[in-house]
Every structure is written in C-alpha cells, then in structure tokens.
Amino acid sequence: MREAQEPDDFAGYTEIDDGHGRFEDVGYRGVEFADEADEEVAPRRSGARRAVLVAAGGVFAALLAVGGYGLYNIVDAVQGGNTSSSDGGGAQGPDSAAKGPQEPPTADQAAAVAKDFLAAWGRGDVTAASALTDKPETARAALAVFRENVPTRSLALTPTGPVPAGTASGPAVGFRVKAEFENTTGAWEYDSALSVVRSQDGKAVVHWAPTVLHPHLATGGAIAVKQLPDPVSKPVDRNGKPLDGFPSLTAVLAKIGPADGATVVNGRAVVLSGTGREPEQLFVLTPPSAPQVKLTLDAGLQQVAEEAVKQQAAGGKPASLVAVQPSTGNILAMAYSPSGHNRAVSGGQPPGSTMKVITSAALLEAGVSPDTVVPCKETTFSPRPWHNDEPGNFPSYTLADDFSHSCNTGFIDKGLEKLQPGTLTKVARDQFGLGLEWHIGIDSRDATVPVPANNDDAASEYIGQGRIQVNSLAMASVAATVQSGTFRQPVLREDAKRATAPGKLPADVARDLRSMMSKTATQGTARAPMSGLSGQIGAKTGTVEAGGSQATNSWFIAYRGDLAVAAEVEGGGHGNSAAGVAAAQVLKAGG
Known part of the structure; x- marks a missing residue:
C-alpha cells in the first residue's frame, strides 16, 4: 500500500x-x-x-x-544557502554561505576592513583591495581605471572614523584622500566614506559603490586628468578693471589674443565629466597661463560712451563714438549701436563738414590765414550748384568765420582757387594719417580720401562729401591731431604696431586750427552741446546730405584737454544735435 x-x-x-x-x-x-x-x-x-x-x-x-x-x-x-559568485554577491564559494540572518558588522570590524581596503588601494594593489568588497569584479575594474586615469605620484588614504552615513546593513567609515602628482605643487585632498556589510560567508567587506572613489560620482560620470582648453586671458582696461558687460566690446574682446611671442601654457586638471553637465574641475594640476592683455580703454569712460550712443540710437538709428587720448593715441572708449557690425572702427561714410578741419589745414599751408576774407555766398558753382545750411550772403566772412559757421560755399571757392587736385589727399595722409594702413589691435577700416577727378569731385571733398570714407575712429584721430599738434595713430592695445605719418602738421597751422575750433565751440555751430565745458576746448560740426527725403547724418568732433571724441548718428540731423550731444557727454565725463 x-x-x-x-x-x-x-x-x-x-x-x-x-x-x-x-x-x-x-x-x-x-x-x-x-x-x-x-x-x-x-x-x-x-x-x-x-x-x-x-x-x-x-x-x-x-x-x-x-x-x-x-x-x-x-x-x-x-x-x-545561496553561494552565487555573481558580481553582486562577492567572491564567495560553496563553503562560505551564511547560515540564516546576519548581524551587521560591528564598528571594530568595519574599522578593520576599511583600514585594510584603504591600505591596499593606496599602495596600488587593486586586486587585494577589490577582494575586500562585496563586488570584487566591479571594484577591481573601477579601481584600475581610476589608477590609470588619475596617475598619482603618491596616494594616501587615511581612515577618519565612523560617520553617520551607514545603513541597516552596516556601519560607515569616513576617510581622507590625499593625492600628489608629478611636477605639481600642493595635493588634491578630499573626504569620502565607505559602508561595510556582511558578505554571504559572514565576513565584513566594503560595500562597493562609485562614491567610494569620490563623493561626486553619486550622479555618475568619470574622473580623469585632462588637458584644459586653451587659456584665454580676459582683457582688462588700462587700470586693470574688467571690461565684461559692455555691449560694444563683446565681439571685440573675443578677438584679443596674447602678444606675438607670448608664452601660453595649457593647463591640466582632475576633471569630472560625462554627467550631462559641464565638466567639473576637481583639482588643477597645472593652471593655464596666458599673459593678460591690458587694453587702452577706460572702463569708466566706456560706460559713458555706451550710454551716450544708446540714447542717440533710440528708434533704430545707427550710431558710433570713439574717444582718443591725443598725447598717446590710445583709444579710451569705443561704442556703437546696433550690435553686430562695429561701425565705430570698421564703418565707412563721408564725414560732412568735420572734414573742413583738414581742408583748413591745406588752405593755411597754401597761405590763407584765419583772418583772410573768404566770402560766404548763398550759392556757388563748381559748375555744380552748392548751398549752405545758413541762408544768405556774408561777403565779409573770414576763413575763421566760414569755419565756425560751417559755410560750404566759402570753402569750395577758396579750395578751388588755392588747392591743386590731390592736395587734400596728401595733407590728409601726410599730416593726419588718413589713408595709411592702421593696426589698432583689432580689424578696422582705413580712411580713404581719393584724388578728385574734376572740380565737382574736389568741391564735394572740401566739405566732406563725395567719395571720402571715414569712421568715428578716423575723425577722433583728426581732433586729437589738432589738439596735440602731432598725429599718433590710435591703438586699442599698446603693443600694436603703429603707422607713422610721413609729414608733420606745422606748428603754426596746428595753432590756427585750435583757434578756429575753439571759436566754433564757444561762438559757432558747436556752442550748444559744448556749453558748460571748461578748459582747452575745440569742436567742429558736420551735417551730411543723405539724399532724397532722408534725414541728414549728424557728425561731431571735439576735444577737451587730453581727450578727443568723434561721434556720428545716421539720420540724426544737424551735427550739433544727436552726435554733438553724445560727444559732449563723454567730454564732460572725461574732464
């Protein structure tokens, strides 16, 4: 059964x-x-x-x-028991299976195994160290990769005692890592912790986790010594102040590099990467080094220039301004709007009556004096007809009067009478540097004053129209040359190679030009924006016909002491309005 x-x-x-x-x-x-x-x-x-x-x-x-x-x-x-030898169960065999529930390791057991594990890791014995973990294969691979990617000269791992990071499975032990590298000073030091648990055979072992290597590995990624990106030294102003945050300088600063022959050192660092975020520098072994470039700009004046241009460019009118130090040629401020094309140094357009400074220099050298009578007719011909902003005939005007009242007909008549074709081009080049190749430290456009093909061309150039192409940089230099009596090519960085003018502005011509510009600032077309400014001042307005029904372009050049400024506002109207207001703001701030 x-x-x-x-x-x-x-x-x-x-x-x-x-x-x-x-x-x-x-x-x-x-x-x-x-x-x-x-x-x-x-x-x-x-x-x-x-x-x-x-x-x-x-x-x-x-x-x-x-x-x-x-x-x-x-x-x-x-x-x-369960004697699985998979990576998650540690290196256990059939004879090491635990019998029944296990108690967590004691604090003494945790301290002992932590000490042995850290000692093995520190001396580079990844096999011995990984054998003391609950995931020996994973630990062995991770420790080996860490050792290869972070090649230390010495690695000291010191237990620091129990930490409140343990779990029900076992206590935690903190430790201090001190890594030293070849050809570096200082050491990479950080704190981490490890947990100790029972293996299946009842032994106390380190619970392996990426955070054992470094606490920042909790979110994944990898740690390795890497070369840092090419060092870029942010340029500063002439006083060492930062230039970040100025809209007109954003594109400029990105193009400023170290001087030719300067030593650039690529740095190295211990970097955490591959976490989906920007790489994190954990320790810099060799800091990147690039010589800091000190520009000629003045941060305080740059701020004023930015604001002045912003105000006059309201409504979408393109505008620019450049401030230059006459005694050095250093560019102290450079602003333009809208962003994109740097019209302050790369633009090209006729300067209007501000060109009469150079025409006056040519006439003075040709024997005309400030007191020479140069009638201001209401209309003259070249044979093209020409008019003035100010209606009426003024037969008793002198050259100085024509200059301060910006009489077009007087300059056209006297220019056609006294100057040979190409004279204006030569004076502009030899004494004011316009037409030379400038290297200011960034890309810029050189001025062009072509030799006229006929009297109409000559007449238009005498009053700053026609084919002449300049920008605020060039015309700020013209004002600076008058103030100091010497052309000094403007630069944005002092290590730039400067162009030298073939000739020199005669001292008496410079003196007469300063006198005429002073009269214009105090009694002529520039008196409104220049009012309230003291010291050595001089100015010249310019108004350029844009053609058709478009508003005229506003130009203004001036100086006050050791500061010269040029501003232009496309569609800004008369020279003493938009451009004059912007230039005067900078002159007031720089006085």
Missing part, C-alpha cells in the same frame, strides 16, 4: 519503489538521511535512503555532465 505523503515545500518530486510495493517521494524535503537511533522508522528509511542515493546519484551525474553548474547550486540548496 502507499504511504501518506507530507506536504512538499517545493514543486515536483519523484516516487521510487523500495521493492516492497511502497513508494518514497524524493523532492528537496525528501533529501534526508535515516537516524539510526530511530528504530521504529529505520527499516523503512533504510530502503528509502538507498533509493534516494541511487536517484540522487543519477541526478548528480547528469549535472556534472553540463559543467558542474547544477551541482554547485543543488549542493548549495541542500546546505540552505
């Missing part, structure tokens, strides 16, 4: 006849051996044992045939 069976905890079992018509179930619970002291059940179990051993032997043989993997697991199951 068949014996009653006990409920089986596992699915599946095998029934074996013991030769007496009785069957024994051989499941996992059925693998049990006879207790020889139990006489009542011994005879039955003796037969069962033989049957079980026969059956089990067949199973073992089959499992051994497939490499022993099944044997390993069935023995483990019989022993009541």
